[in-house]
Amino acid sequence: MTERDYDIVMFGATGFVGRLTAEHLAKFAPEGTRIALAGRDRAKVEAVRGALPGTAADWPVVVADSSNPASLRALAESTRVVISTVGPYAKYGLPLVDACATAGTDYVDLTGEVLFVRESIDKFQDEANRTGARIVHSCGFDSVPSDLGVLVLAEAARADDAGELGDTTLHMAMKGGASGGTVASAINQLDEVRGDKAKRKVATDKFSLSPDRAAEPSGEWRDSVAVRHSPEIDAWTAPFVMATFNTRIVRRSNALLGHAYGRSFRYREVQRTGKGIAGRLAAIAIAGGLGIGFGALNLKPIRPLVERVVPSPGEGPDAQARAAGWFKAEVRSTTTTGAPYRSIVAAQGDPGYAATAVMLGESALSLALQRDECPLPPGLNGGVLTPATALGNVLADRLRARGFTVEAGRSA
Known part of the structure; x- marks a missing residue:
């Protein structure tokens, strides 16, 4: 790569x-990292810069618009x-x-949109x-905990000469809400697949992001929509x-790595809700809420009622609520x-x-500062x-340095 003006441009600032x-x-990039902020409105980007810690005071502002290809090329x-938070990605990305x-x-980016990827x-x-x-793609809660969690698990088993991964389940426990951008992306994808059989097939295919669909193993689990008790964690689970x-x-990571996780690798994700009757009731409530919520979003006459009670794009919880949230992916x-x-993987x-x-x-920062070490x-x-497949343990180490738990090993 020839010399560039910046190391990182934050688009969607x-x-x-x-x-x-x-x-x-602004808080954690090492001194000397060349960072710029980008957006379509210079004054608004400058206002954001003015509210950042003092280290950002001299960051340049780049004017760029998703509808202007020349500005994106520049x-x-x-x-x-480039970091992009401008979504829904299928519309703008x-x-x-x-x-x-x-x-x-x-x-x-942060996308959680199958069709876009x-x-x-x-x-x-x-x-x-x-x-x-x-x-x-997908360098936030979608899908870093999942992707790194399985990667370090497979590496731990390989290091112990314990074989390949077989039946594998991620149990997610969390406190926090979906962002307005996530809701907007879900609405956009629902609209895309409505009446389009080809897109619906992609959205529902378990291996829709595979580099070679025909080479994928048979027998993969269907997406879990059931409320069930999980003996391995002795807790109730709901759809995630x-x-x-x-x-x-x-599954794309596994395929890009030559199916290094294993040819008998089967993977699913569920949300852990707790033990006993309380856990079971919480799981039923989540499953029912997801069904009702997506059903309502799929009905355009009802959708405005749902949109009133979910965050709008660009909105989110205050600092106290953000600090009180957490997640643990096991x-x-x-x-x-x-x-x-x-x-x-927890934080x-x-x-x-x-x-x-x-x-x-x-x-x-992994790519800007440690690209030669990235896989x-x-x-x-x-x-x-x-x-x-692009960041691997470089990202895992950087997250540990920021207080995340990323660990794997043989369990009891």
Whole structure:
């Protein structure tokens, strides 16, 4: 990569998570890291910069608009890494991915949209591989805990010569809410698949993000929609709202790594709700709420009522509520030798806001400052990658330094 003006450009700095990510960079980026803030309204971006810690006072402002390809090309050519929080990504994100892939610029975002990632792969995989651009989607709560959790689990089992991963389940416990951007993305995807059989097939395919669909093993679990008691954790579980996306990212990682997790690897995600009758009732409530919520969003006459009670894009909880949130992703697997293994990825802070800003910021810093140490899948020079395959243990170490738990080993 030729010398660029900046190490990182934060595109979408005026959005809620964009501001939080910029704040994280202002606090924790090493001295000398060249950072710029970008958005379509210079005055608004300058106002965000003015509210950041003093280290950001001299950060340049770049004016760029998702509807202006020339401005996106100039942005991509000016920096080594782009962070994008401008969604819904299916509506606004592809031109920036195009610009980064063409310019050989690394890119990270927060998307949880299957259709967007699939289109990104189809359109830009070859070009990004040619230029060496590392396009890394889903670097927040979607899907870093899932992707790193399975990666370190597989590595721990391999280091012990305990075999490959078999049946593997992520149990998510959390306190926090979905962001307005996440809700907007869900609405956009529901609208895209309505009446479009091809898109609906992609959205529901368990291996929709695979680089080679025909090579995927049979027997993979369906997405869990049931309330059930899990003997391995002695607790009740409910469907996890992000599972239908996260599982596709994890399966893409496995495929990009030559199915290093194992040919008998089967993966699902559920939400842990607790023990006893209270846990069971909570699981029933979550399952029912998800069904009603998505059903209501799918009915346009009712949708405005739902939109009144969920956050709008660009909105989020106050600092006290963000600090009170937390998540714990516990991944359990039985290997092909019959050995039980467990990994944990956990952090304090609202998952969709505070923790996500850390994960996104540290993903960008991984590429900006430690690119030579970051992994690449076998046979690739770049491309549309995943957190596990593009960032791996470099990101895991950076998150540990920021107070996250990322650990794995044999379980009792």
